[in-house]
C-alpha cells in the first residue's frame with residue numbers, strides 16, 4: 001500500500017496530540033470530514049479517529065497539483081497531510097495545519113451519509129459507516145472510559161475476575177427471554193446473567209466480578225432493551241443488602257466522576273448538561289418499593305401492587321430525585337427465585353437502581369437466599385428444573401454464607417451519562433429483535 005512508502009509509521013502524529021507540536025512539521029493520516037473553499041485558499045477538515053483538525057491549503061504554500069486536489073477529494077477520501085501546526089484558538093482542537101503536501105490514498109465513492117440529517121433507520125442500516133461520525137465517536141469514547149472505570153474500580157478493590165460462561169444449562173432471569181441453541185443434541189441457553197457463577201466465585205475468592213455480554217430474547221421494541229448487552233456483575237461473600245447498596249452508590253459515583261474527569265471534550269460534543277452529572281455523589285436516596293408506590297399514587301399513576309415498574313413509572317419516580325434512586329424491599333412475587341426474603345417473608349431483599357432524567361433501571365441486584373432447603377423450595381415454586389441447579393445448590397451445602405451482588409447494564413449507563421435517549425447508539429453494533437446486520 002502507498003501508505004508504507006512513508007517508511008516509519010511513527011512519523012505520523014495523532015490529531016489529539018497536535019497541541020504539543022505547535023510550530024513543528026507533522027504528518028497526519030486520516031479521512032476527509034468536510035471541505036470548504038474561499039478562492040485562493042481551501043480548507044479540509046481531517047479526522048483520524050482521535051480528533052478533527054482543519055488543514056489550510058493555500059496556493060502560495062503548495063505545488064499546483066496539490067492545490068488542484070480540491071476537485072478530486074470527496075467526503076471520506078483517505079489522505080496523508082504534511083504541514084506545520086499553528087495555534088488556532090477558535091477551533092475545537094486549538095490548532096490548525098498549514099498544509100505543505102497532501103497524498104491521496106483513496107478517493108471515496110459518493111458517501112451515503114452526508115453531514116445533513118438522515119433518518120435513524122437509514123443510519124442504523126449504515127452503522128458500519130455511521131460510526132465515523134462525530135457524535136458516535138464521542139459515544140464510543142465515553143463507553144470505553146466507562147468500561148475502564150468499571151474494571152479499575154473492582155480491580156483496585158481486590159475483586160477477582162471470574163469470567164462466567166456464555167453457554168449455560170439453566171435460566172437465571174426467568175424462562176421467557178431465553179435464547180436456546182442446539183448444543184450437541186441437547187439444549188443450551190445463551191447466558192442472561194453471569195450471577196450464579198459469581199456466587200460460586202465469591203465462595204472461592206470472597207469478592208469476584210464478571211463483565212461480558214448477556215443475551216435476552218426481548219420481544220418488545222423499546223428504547224431501553226437490546227437482545228445482546230453488556231453487564232458487570234460483582235458478587236461479595238459476607239455482605240448483606242445494605243452493604244451491597246453502599247457498594248453500588250460508591251461504584252456509580254466513581255464511574256460518573258471518571259467520565260467527568262476524562263471525557264469533557266466528548267461530553268461537550270454530545271451537548272450533555274454537566275450540571276446533571278456533577279452532583280452524582282454518595283449517598284444516594286434509598287426508598288422501599290412501598291415508598292415508590294406512594295410517589296406514584298401522589299402523581300395519580302395507575303399501578304397494580306406487586307407488579308414491576310414500567311418505563312413511565314420509573315420516569316415518575318426518578319423525577320423526584322436528582323441522583324440515582326435505590327429501590328429496595330420488593331414484594332417477593334416480583335423478583336427472581338434466588339432472592340432472600342426479609343423476616344416478614346413478604347419482601348425480597350432486592351434492589352433496583354433507577355437513573356435520573358428518565359434513563360431507567362441501570363442496576364438490579366440483591367441479597368441471595370443462602371439456605372439450602374428454602375432455595376430448593378423457591379426453584380420448585382418458580383417451576384424451574386431442579387436438576388439444572390444441582391451444582392448451584394452445592395454452594396448452600398458447603399460453607400454457605402450471607403452474600404449479595406448486583407448487575408449494572410453497560411449500555412443503559414452509557415445512555416444516561418451521554419444523555420442519549422435510545423440504547424441502540426450506545427453499543428457499536430446493536431442487536432435487537434429486528435436487527436442482526438450490520
Ligand code: 4AD
Pocket residue numbers: 172173192193194195216218224225226227229231233234361362363364365366405406407408409410411412
Ligand atoms: O435486573 P437484571 O435482570 O438483573 C440480573 O440479571 C441479576 N442477575 C444481576 C445480578 O444481581 N448479578 O439485569 C441487570 C441490569 C438491568 O438493570 C439493566 O441495566 C440491564 O442489566 N439489562 C439490560 N440492558 C439492555 N437490554 C436489556 N434487554 C437488558 N436487560 C437487563
Ligand code: MG
Pocket residue numbers: 352361363364
Ligand atoms: Mg431488573
